[in-house]
Amino acid sequence: METIIRTEKLAKIYNPDTSYEVKALWDVDIEIKKGHIAILSGPSGSGKTTLISLLGAIDRPTRGKAFLMGEELTAMSDVALSKVRRETIGFVFQSFNLIPRLSAIDNVAFPLIPMGVSVTERHRRGSELLKRFQMGERMRHNPEELSGGQQQRVAIARALINNPHIIIADEPTSNIDAEAVKYLIETIFALKKEGRTIIISTHDQSLFNLADVIFDVKDGRITGMREFKQ
Amino acid sequence: MAISEGVKAESMASVMEGADIYLTLDQYGKNAPVPLKYLPDVKKINGVMRVVPRVLGRTYLGDSLAVVVGIPAGELPPSVECVEGKPFSSRGEAVIGVGLARHFNFSVGHAFMLGGVNGRMLKITGLFKADSSIWASDLIFIPFEDASAIFKTGDLATDFLIYVRPGYTSAVAETLKKIEGASFRIQSKELVKQYFNKGFTLKGGIFTALYTVAFALAIPALLVSSGFGLSERKREIGIFKATGWQTSEVLEMVVFENLIISLSAAPLALLISFLWLKGLNGLFIAQFFIAEIGLFPPFNVPARFLPIPAFLSFFFSLILTMVGSLYSSWRAAVIPPAEAMK
Secondary structure (H helix, E strand, C coil): CEEEEEEEEEEEEEEECCCCCEEEEEEEEEECCCCCCCECCCCCCCHHHHHHHHHCCCCCCCCCCCCCCEEHHHHHHHHHHHHHHHHHHHEEECCCHHHHHHHHHHHHHHHHHHHCCCCCHHHHHHHHHHCCCCCCCCCCCCHHHHHHHHHHHHHHEEEHCCCCEEEEECCCCCCCCCCHHHHHHHHHHHHCCCCCCEEEEEEEHHHHHHHHEEEEEEECCCEEECCCCC | HHHHHHHCCCCCCHHHCCCCEEEEEEEECCCECHHHHHHHHHHCCCEEEEEEEEEEEEECCCCCEEEEEECCCCCCCCCEEEECCCCCCCCCCCCEHHHHHHHHHHCCCEEEEEEEHEEEEEEEEEEEEECCCHHHHHHHEEHHHHHHHHHHCCEEEEEEEECCCCCCHHHHHHHCCCCCCCCEEEEHHHHHHHHHHHHHHHHHHHHHHHHHHHHHHHHHHHHHHHHHHCCCHHHHHHHHHHCCCCHHHHHHHHHHHHHHHHHHHHHHHHHHHHHHHHHHHHHHHHHHHHHHHHHCCCCCCCCCCHHHHHHHHHHHHHHHHHHHHHHHHHHHHHHHHHHHHC
């Protein structure tokens, strides 16, 4: 199966060459296949979020290389990285990162603004996605008027608005209740069926059953890899 | 600026209706009283239609400082229109502005003492309303002789107002220079207009300078507050970048937002200034443009709203919002989104 993401000696060091230096990630070599669900597992502070940020092209490594569909992410300009994020990756953040002053539908649709998509089309696509995630009734509500699970569904809808190949979710179960977790698992499964690659960082074992591959992360290093046949 | 323009407009109207030449003696480059003995010589000059000697002074009327103008009977300026009663015709009579009359509850027929213990008892024959609201507030017209007695000017006048035939101003001025034994200071209507313009430009300039200082202080203040205290906005920009927005697109959005803010702020600023001037009659602010009027202006503060200050308010608000947000937004947009969202 085709490799969609690959890293070589990827490292992220905060405050390098100072007394506050932190090696958040060190010599990470991983490969993720297209259409797989990959889980980065490990305790809090192990470096999962740092690794997932580097894979999602929202942060830059201190050294090492990351490749996305054969293209070296780490060598790309800011403009090229933005293009990758726009066209290839959908990110679901741990704290959802919705814009408080925008309604649910506007939060979902705003990534389409710089692409020159008309307001009508943006709203059509946004409402379609929100309805898919049973949020049709609450699309005019602002994030503060939504529960954690509902906010997460808005965040997932936003990640899908550009129809990306890769969905990345950082600790997706940490801010939602059990019912929402169940719904999330169904959603992830449905997205995998659509052929998307999904990368999840979590220490929640309820998601492990979904994984094609689990990378164990500890102290900024990959300490193990488990592959499963789904 | 609207007050400054309003006062300027009223002053200009007064100048335009005033004499063609203002004649005084020259004392080291300043105005000095002119002896009445020159009156016949001036009247004889070819082109002169009318000469009005005038005594100008200030004195207290009750608790108010009033400007007293002593002129011969029948020589009230055309801009001074009696709304009640009639102009004075003999000594011991006076015409006062409606603002002053309202302040003292005076009406036609009332008498008042002007000039302290050695002053004169004057009977009000008329109340006037002038084109200029400032004039109508504290001006008293009385006969020349009474003013001369109150201010003890003897055979001197503060100045002569000379009205000439159209096109004769230069010729009359030249002839005045040739009158023997006098060193006149001749100020034409055009020169007085220039003085006013300079005065108001200076006043407007001082206000603009103060505004510029405030503006200059506001820029670093905004930079400090928005550039270094950025948190929510920085996070928002991080989210935009994380979802695929380019730095240039983020900045484009910021510019558009600033434009909307400025377009809303400018009419709001104009509305506030309009309400301040028309509703509160320039409370507090008017004293910076009109001397000695205090916190509560006793008359309707003149104001004119011109397009340039309106445009400037839009322009300045645009510059301020741009400076306050563009740099900090750019800084937030060029760092990795993961860092901006922290």
